Amino acid sequence: AQSVAQPEDQVNVAEGNPLTVKCTYSVSGNPYLFWYVQYPNRGLQFLLKYITGDNLVKGSYGFEAEFNKSQTSFHLKKPSALVSDSALYFCAVRDKDRGASGTYKYIFGTGTRLKVLA
């Protein structure tokens, strides 16, 4: 089955420093990968996705993600962290097989809490 792993429960970074939130994937076939962010007491918001093509994907709020096929990783990055980036970040992957209804479901990681310190 397809899966994603987020090896860090929490990442701390100082404001202004670059940040990385890690995600590794295990899929058969082409991976279709996503990043979402969840601010406190809110639903998830889409940040970016990788389908094919350029390994560096740019998304919302200055975030980008680097797809690395040899390392089976899809790490989320930002060159300069803001305190307002503090949130819970989820990596997700599209499942390999269609369900009985003919479409796919999506599998989420366990989430990484990012704390940006002023």
Next chain:
Amino acid sequence: NAGVTQTPKFQVLKTGQSMTLQCAQDMNHEYMSWYRQDPGMGLRLIHYSVGAGITDQGEVPNGYNVSRSTTEDFPLRLLSAAPSQTSVYFCASSYLTYQTDIYEQYFGPGTRLTVT
């Protein structure tokens, strides 16, 4: 557009009680889904739907029922609540394109459910 709305925001149930979590979207999205979020477990898919009259099971469907009578609404029913169903529940929706089937989801604000 209001986007994806969920009611109620909070709910406390006693074991064995039933209730329905409401979800509605005004974006004319074909795809709708329900997830539960638990500490250390991330988001787990309960049920999803690709259109009115069509539903499918996710990873953790037991104890939950769904139906989809309209494009806009996708209620989640707990027939006999158990403490293990204490969680935060999120509804999400998306466009559905059969050519690519690769799309981002829009999430509601969540319902925090406690079963005692």
